[in-house]
């Protein structure tokens with residue numbers, strides 16, 4: 001019998017459908033979706049604007065190479081121009097976050113002619129070979145070396161380490177403005193500024209990986225805006241296509257202008273369905289003031305989580321993250337808490353070894369937040385009783 005390779009521990013739940021901030025199991029139970037397919041459905045499951053764009057495109061043409069001009073490409077360029085930082089004058093589209101990181105690193109290597117990348121302890125950028133080379137977790141790296149180029153991992157949010165490590169041999173410095181997988185640690189504005197300065201001084205490229213943090217989730221359009229700096233390369237994925245598998249990599253004008261035919265390619269990259277999905281994602285984001293709403297919802301969520309942490313000091317250490325990319329650092333492995341939360345009708349995920357992570361859609365309501373508060377209370381009381 002053919003079996004799926006189990007790369008992830010199963011949750012024991014058979015999902016049948018999804019709408020907005022909820023998913024339903026095949027036996028009809030409704031769950032508040034704070035797992036969000038690893039943060040993809042931030043705009044809500046089956047966002048109507050994205051669905052309309054995808055349907056219209058499906059009726060016209062599903063595949064075409066970007067060597068041909070198309071209306072859907074022209075529209076995607078117009079829509080993306082509304083959200084991509086102005087300094088980034090070129091973009092390409094790929095199919096997932098790792099692929100975007102892969103292209104970012106290749107372009108940095110080739111355009112600078114340098115060998116070395118700087119990445120950060122607890123950083124996560126994906127698991128294809130280039131992306132894995134700048135991903136820190138030894139659990140993911142072990143057995144896969146040697147990696148394609150020299151990478152130095154330095155402490156995150158450490159200005160001195162940045163100043164010391166970034167030099168004339170550095171092709172790029174890659175960072176998440178909020179470390180997602182590694183434990184929901186936000187970059188300080190000073191750290192982002194220090195990276196920008198070190199890159200300006202040495203000619204290294206600042207690569208900001210917004211695959212998880214970007215597109216409104218933290219209550220800013222791009223999480224790196226908190227530092228008041230602009231990157232040379234930015235990678236975006238997860239939520240930008242409203243659920244359709246697509247990623248975007250954007251380049252500073254003079255970097256993008258130096259990419260030549262043959263430097264990269266992808267059969268499905270910038271296909272019409274992905275282009276329509278991204279246009280739909282941007283339309284949905286801008287039409288419904290998603291960034292402002294995420295900031296307001298994130299504020300309420302943060303307040304509730306802080307109260308919970310105060311009420312359960314034996315279980316919880318601190319609130320982590322920003323906006324709707326947030327969670328609770330526990331004093332133990334989050335798996336038992338995740339299981340109990342699922343029994344309460346809420347699905348969520350882990351970050352690092354001890355963080356219970358929530359990646360809610362911006363649609364999360366006051367009622368959903370009360371449900372989360374009550375459920376966390378129950379779960380921690382139960383765990384305290386059993387421990």
Ligand SMILES: Cc1ncc(COP(=O)(O)O)c(C=O)c1O
Pocket residue numbers: 038096097098099101124125126127176180181209210211212213237238
């Ligand atoms: C910051 C960051 N970069 C890259 C990736 C890899 O993206 P994908 O799984 O779509 O390849 C992820 C995935 O979680 C991520 O969080």
